[in-house]
Amino acid sequence: MKSGQFNTNKSTIRGSREKEVTPKTNWDRVVYLALLSIGVIALSYYLINRNFFVKGDGRVTANEMQVLSPSDIRFQEIFVQPGDTVQRADTLFMFTFIEWQQSMDSLETIKRSLRDASQELNEVQGDLRIKAIELERNSQQLEYYESRISQIKTEIQLGVATVSELKSVEDRLMNLKGELSLIREQQQLLLNKRNRLQRKISSPYGDDGSDIPMNAASMQHIYKSPVSGIVTALYKNESELGLRSERVMAILSVESQIKIKAIFQQKSGKYLSIGDHMNITFDNGAKSKGVITDIYAAEALIDRPTGSQSELEFSIQIVAELKPENPVELDQWKSYNKMGVTVKKTIF
Incomplete structure (x- = not known):
């Protein structure tokens, strides 16, 4: 009788396993979704600003003192430049009368x-x-x-x-x-x-001495600053002539009233009231807060193109004047004199 031998090893199926396929990125879809997201965000930002905020553009202004020519003169020396700080009675320029x-x-x-x-x-x-x-x-x-x-x-x-x-x-x-x-x-x-x-x-001046001129030093005069402040503009140069009452320079006095004038569309007027607090962004990126002190209407001349030509017409705009919410920021506003600003507040 034959002895039976049994194979105790497990049977194996020989073959090759399929590799897993890595899914490809659909870049067209990614770009489309990104652009769609940007568009949605931009549209949302526009709608929010249009429907939830009232916004205007303006400028920092101050009551600058205009230094005028005292008579018909010639400027000998000018001792200050725009940006210089002057004190009351400081010498601004030296001049002689033309005669x-x-x-x-x-x-x-x-x-x-x-x-x-x-x-x-x-x-x-x-x-x-x-x-x-x-x-x-x-x-x-x-x-x-x-x-x-x-x-x-x-x-x-x-x-x-x-x-x-x-x-x-x-x-x-x-x-x-x-x-x-x-x-x-x-x-x-x-x-x-x-x-x-x-x-x-x-006798160089004639026999009677009538042609003797005054001493040259006594002909030169100095103009002193009537206020303390900052020189913001200079309109004349040395050796230049200045006629009576012509502008020589502008000084922003330390006592000058500083404010912001902002212009809004006429339809925004119903959302603005004296005493409203406004968010202010200066052109240099600085932030501040202001309070509306006055509101009034002003006419603006607008150039509207019509086909190949353009027509000028008047439009009513709303002007709001603001002062700093915090008086401590007054000096900062003065340093930004004539700088552009954006003024904004929520409607609700």
């Missing part, structure tokens, strides 16, 4: 004329000395040739000299007399010129 400036110019002209006259007088004095030397030399030569003519005449009688020699000396004598006459005329002209220059130097 005084003309006197100063006349004084400078006279000084130059005196310098030129002094230089010319020195030259004339030198020419006079030269002419005096020439006159002395020619006079001596004239005496010599006059005595020589007498000698030649005697020598001719003795047969020692000839008539041609006498003629030559007489011609030389005539030339010397002509030169002496010319030198004397030139000398007299130089003397007259010297006397005129001496009178001009001794």
